Amino acid sequence: MASHLRIRPLEMSDIPRVTAWARAEDFAPGAGDVAIYRHTDRQGVWVGWLGTEPVGCIAGIRYNAAYGFIGLYLVVPEQRGQGYGLQLWKHALEHLADLPCIGIEASADRLDDYAQWGFEPASPTTRWQRIASDADPESGGPLPTGLRLLAGQEIPAMAVQAYDAQREPSPRPHFLADWLQHPAGSVLALVDEEGRCHGFGRIRPCLLRRGEGWRIGPLLADSPTLATQLLAGLIHRHTGVVLIDTPGANPAATPLMEQLGFHPVSRTVRMYRGTAPAVSLADVYGLACLELG
Template sequence: MSEAHLPLVTEWARQEGFCPGVGDAGVYRHTDAGGLWLGCLGEEPVGCVAGIRYDQRYGFIGLFLVRPAFRGRGYGVALWRHALAHLEGVACIGLEAAPERLIDYSRWGFVAAYDTLRWRLPAASRSRCSGAVLPRGYAVVGRAELAADAGAHDLVLAYDARHEATPRPHFLGEWLGQSNGTVELVRDDLGCCRGFGRIRPCLLSDGAGALGWRLGPLLADAPVLAGALLDRLCSERTGPLMIDAPEANPRAHRLLQERGFQIVGRTVRMYRGRPPALPQQDIYGLACLELG
């Protein structure tokens, strides 16, 4: 897939209700230059898929769709096989499945691990995302300081590596460095990272050109830290706010409910190979369902 195709694929994702973040597809492409494809009939694009290889231990399949007019003809299977071939030899492959596709993916050796819930904050509840106070000994580091302080950036990379299936410095560097997002880090008085989060504009399925906000990743050692990060990231934002959180973390469920978020969707995380052992209690929001 070339860079010129990214706006088209982003629009397809919007129409499917993925609510893609502005600039997300470019990050997929930069994470694994050979892992993003467009399926064409002659010169006509009909579908796409991402098969991102982080390393030999972990890969992820996402952004998998075929235009409605071309479904049922085997084009999706062709894209699917192409992504799997690219990930040949990877120890574990993950994906995020719609509930009605569980049987389909299980035939290829994928096993359900846990549900992922999509939460959306109505405008009427926006006032609840304010006023969280960090405990004594903690401070928030904003985007400007992260950009200027290589040490702070390395703290985020190290913290993220403890909460992911495999370290992803290239992806995270791209993700956090995008100019269309805001990043916040919580640091304790010893200088250690205790959580971080990012928010970016997204394209809503409600209507062409409609903008909202996607939160993620949101990781923290404790609910009070996650709440303070969430409130800072959401402050002064207009438009709908969305976050994807693993149902396996009940602390995320309580935190989002307290702030008035409502569940608007559900997908299922599936793996082929041994599932990664992740500290789910610290994961309040995923970066992106299309990248794992």
């Protein structure tokens, strides 16, 4: 029988340890990711302790009164098989129990496990990789008439928030503001003459199991052509391993990744418990992060 875990909210001092755990599991955590998870829901990221020894973590983030997501779920290898993961899992589920929908990303070998808790598969998610070099073009070709490619502080934040809210499972203004304003990496947006957004994306440094690389996400655009424009701009000057996670619910994402020289390296499955979000993901070419959906 497992000893009882003391499960407490993640503190700032825990972030380096949790980031190292995520790196060892090949989650490829981005710079600043875990701190943003904590800021999105201060009571929604936890570390499990056996006495003075931390042994695992989980996130159960409430985006709003309608939607939450469970991720960053792990137990250190030497403590697995003793029920500590189950205690963390139940704690996160209880935190989100009153929400009409909860999402997770599941590996293929865990689908039956999560189904026992009421989760149903929705669509596959593919992680793609490409090695970027100085020879990559700076742009994806000429921009359509009336569109500008803006960077950093030039980007109209409210226009991006409105664009994202119409294309993601649930509005996430606090998370997105932290995500796009983080100093690590670069953010680009396509904006028309009236200030409306037609796509945006972020690239950030990440920690690979061995070495470092870059993760793109989110990446949203009106069309594959505009997604290509954003990808070219984001990848430019960011050499090395580049990762992006595409939702299977966007049928245009896979052919675009193949066309641009990415190759698949892993797959997971998006699952939901409750009423699955009705929003189309047809304009979503890259998820912000698998840990928070």
